[in-house]
Amino acid sequence: MSDDVSAFTSRLDGPAPELSVSNDMVRRGFIVAPVLIAMCGVIWNLDGALSSAYAIAIVLLNFSLAAALMATTARISLGLMMGAVMFGYVMRLALIFLAVYLVKNAGWISLPALGATIIITHLGLLIWELKFVSMSLAYPGLKPARPTSARHTPAKN
Amino acid sequence: MEAMSYIIAAVPGVPSNDAALKTANAAIGAGFAYGLAAIGPGIGIGYVVGKAIEAMARQPEAAGMVRTTMFLGIAFTEALALIGFVVFILLGL
Numbered sequence: 001m002s003d004d005v006s007a008f009t010s011r012l013d014g015p016a017p018e019l020s021v022s023n024d025m026v027r028r029g030f031i032v033a034p035v036l037i038a039m040c041g042v043i044w045n046l047d048g049a050l051s052s053a054y055a056i057a058i059v060l061l062n063f064s065l066a067a068a069l070m071a072t073t074a075r076i077s078l079g080l081m082m083g084a085v086m087f088g089y090v091m092r093l094a095l096i097f098l099a100v101y102l103v104k105n106a107g108w109i110s111l112p113a114l115g116a117t118i119i120i121t122h123l124g125l126l127i128w129e130l131k132f133v134s135m136s137l138a139y140p141g142l143k144p145a146r147p148t149s150a151r152h153t154p155a156k157n
Numbered sequence: 158m159e160a161m162s163y164i165i166a167a168v169p170g171v172p173s174n175d176a177a178l179k180t181a182n183a184a185i186g187a188g189f190a191y192g193l194a195a196i197g198p199g200i201g202i203g204y205v206v207g208k209a210i211e212a213m214a215r216q217p218e219a220a221g222m223v224r225t226t227m228f229l230g231i232a233f234t235e236a237l238a239l240i241g242f243v244v245f246i247l248l249g250l
Contacts, residue, residue: 010214017225063232070228078210085206085231086199093195093238100246115243122239126232133225 012074021133022067025125029060036121040113048113055117058099059125062092180249187249194241201234 033056041049066088073084103109209227213220 010217012213012217012220012224015221017221018228021225021228066231066235067228070224074224078213082206082210086203089199089202089231089235089238092235093242096239096242100242104246111246115247118239119236119243122232122236126229126236130229133229 010078011076012078016067016071016074018067018070021129022063024132025063025129026060028128029056029063029121029125032121032124036117040110040117044110044113047108047110050108051110051113052117054103054109055114056121058096059118059121062096062122063125065092065095184249187245190248191241191245194244195238198234198238201237202231205230205234 033053036056037049037052040052044051066085069084069088070081073081100114104111205227209223209230212223216223
């Protein structure tokens with residue numbers, strides 16, 4: 001009898017780091033969205049701005065869906081998580097295709113703006129998040145300090 | 158690709174003028190671009206996830222770090238497929 005831990009029967013309980021990474025990226029996506037929409041609006045007019053907003057929504061939903069799928073299946077089994085990630089990849093590509101296919105003939109769509117925003121948002125948010133994740137992996141004791149409104153003052157005796 | 162255009166031209170009911178052939182060629186090229194662009198990331202994601210599962214099964218206490226890195230690796234790999242998808246929508250959707 002082998003003592004090896006089976007990936008098919010192991011499961012991971014506890015907090016899901018994918019969800020926190022995904023939530024961080026969504027929060028940052030909302031921060032950069034006005035800038036991207038404005039830039040696309042300048043280049044491709046109103047159609048570009050609307051297409052850019054649609055593309056940002058697609059990218060953020062894609063991140064959230066991927067994280068939710070991984071977090072849910074990791075609590076069941078690691079083997080299931082592997083299967084879910086692989087089929088989830090295909091499913092999410094199909095959903096992105098469907099989301100674009102349904103609006104391709106709409107009057108407000110600008111395909112160059114949509115495509116450019118999908119790539120820039122996806123890669124930009126990943127690189128931005130990677131900066132923080134690599135810092136926390138390299139220096140686990142360091143955490144970004146949250147600004148406090150009230151300064152801590154020692155108690156006087 | 159030229160052979161494809163001859164095949165398309167031979168199909169009854171399909172207009173055989175240059176514009177139709179150009180459109181058909183663009184659609185075929187876009188389909189190939191999307192399909193080929195999705196293969197590489199599929200292999201890459203499978204490799205990343207397989208190794209991550211192996212690492213988590215061997216060392217469960219490092220699972221948090223492994224999962225974070227795995228998620229980012231998957232997302233970066235998926236960017237390649239998205240680039241192929243954008244080429245697809247710009248060429249022939």
